[in-house]
Amino acid sequence: MPYNLFTSFARLPLIFRILIISLIFIFTFGWIVHIIEPDQFPTLFEGVWWAIVTAATVGYGDYAPKTVGGRLAGIALIMVGAGFLASYFVTLAAIAVTKQNDLLKGRNVFKGKKHIIVIGWNERSREILQTLGNHNKDQSFTLIDETLRLNPLPNMNVHFIQGCSNLDHVLIKANVFDASKVIITADPNKGERQADMGSILTLLTVKGLNPNVQCIVEILTSEQVANAKRAGADEIVQTNILTSFVMINSISSHELVTSLLDLLNQLDKRKLTFKPATSEITNMTFLELSQLLIKDSVLLLGIKRGEETLLNPPHPFKIIPQDQLIVIK
Template sequence: MRTLWTKWTEKPFAWPLTLMGVILAASAVGFVSCESGTQQEPVGLFEGLWWAMVTLFTVGYGDFVPRTTAGRLLGMGVMVSGIGLVSTITGSFASTMVERRAQKRRGLLPVSAEGHILIMGWNGHGALLLERLRRMPEFARSPVVLAADMEPARFEELSETLGLGSDLSFVRGDTTQKAVLERTNPAKAKLAYILPREDVPPEESDNESVLTALTLRSLAPRVTLYAEAMRDVSREHLTRAGVTKALAREELTGRAMAFLAAHPVMHEVLGALLAGGAAGSLRYRALTPEEKSRRWPEIVKANLEQSGQLPLAACRLPRELKLSDVLDASQALDSYIMELFQAAGKDAPLGSRGPKVVLNPGPDADLSAFDGLISLERGQ
């Protein structure tokens, strides 16, 4: 109870509101005591409170008028106190709203967004990243929360450039600090990205990204997290810090340039695949149990006829390997080993198995070992 009272009294309008409540209660009781026998209607506590309210706010309906000297003196006191008290409360509310807007503009308030895209840090790739994400149907209406140590004026310029309006929120501060990331509501985010700084040496920038990933994982262990590494050697550190997938600029540039070796037009092909949007973009979906038992040409034909999507690859998602995945329960020795582990109450994890993608698996491929399908949307 004392804690609630302490929090209440810290608000700028707490004391004026408390004083108003005391005046209303005392005036209601005083009116009933002074005027209960002078009015044409019965006067109870509710009628007294009604009279106190219309008098305090100087409305003056006139349905209850003090007839005794004491009642009139009470009314004069209520009217005089109401003039200053109401303006004080109005000013306090207005001041609080202005201050709150200023704090929001400076990125000092926590955001209440859910299902948002969380961007931690900012660099020259940020605007293009958001543009591509907003083209995708599943992210077209997702709010964006930017957490970065940038000046409010810089964010105002960036906000106008991105044109996201109220869909863009700002949290200012060092993203390696837990108190800063807590304001971004990370556990409710749909997707998160770490963009490295470009105004510091690459090694220092990647170290900050690792610390940001560790901090985020302590707050949101399940959110999908991607990160860009300035150096290829930093990818492993980012993965150990909890990043779902880390991409290196060196790797992406090298692969893109090698992709052009077949023909210069491959640059346009790569650009079309990465453009995003509904038409001509890549999509993932899970394979159904029925599809896992079918042959690849049958799946390609069925998808083209039903949805117009062209299957390009079968993929296997990363997963934790267990003893049951490598032992055959039908073999006596393997069965005995599994029983020993089960009796000991151990799950016997053997590590993790990474993802696997097979482009155009062919008619003889066994699809039962795959989890999903990568397809190309119909172009326009």
């Protein structure tokens, strides 16, 4: 029995072992001084109080031993108990520093819910985190990257996880089970095909752990779009197509591209949104609805119907209940 008790004690974390030893010394010496000097320490509580302030080297002086035996007990408590109590506070401070370092280095598990997981660190992910974080201070984010050594945004509500995003234990540390969305960006350190393969592998891992989470994936090569859809991507962003469109049009019309970029910069304020079609606007034509919304300073760009997106559909195009309105507020 004593061996089992000692074994259980030895398995406790260091901070708990030091705390238990300190408490044993405090209560023991508090009881001893109460026995030696019952007039000076009439109750056990006064003895324990004296032992605490003595071991902590505070020394209020409200209770002090008068006899030689009581003072010898005080000397022994300072020599032994104060060391353990100081060790406890030093260990507590070391644990706090270690926890902070682990948080910065991406070693801690994220325990929140309804967060957005961003995979990969690059200029796109930086812009995503900063823009979304500035618009919604209460939204939590988790950044997963294997190249970073420290959290690049420690002053924002971003929890960093250091590791490879296609490994189960890394995604579990990011609490992928309770995430609201996962954004997978292309790795800028790899070739386009290798980056797409890595993104799709990460997508398969995410969907394997949480099939219901919404996944937005950046794909660089058009031939991998079909594979991304098969892997379960809810939204696919083809950044190379967007870049090519801008560069091609800049050759023929520089002014048009400048205007387009200015428009995109304005939309960076998240003014472009989806609005569900309500029963009041069902069966209205696109033209009638556009004129109605413009009175409220809302510009109707198009309609998302199922998988199809229709920009400025021809008249008479009628709104149905399943439509999503693409508007600029």
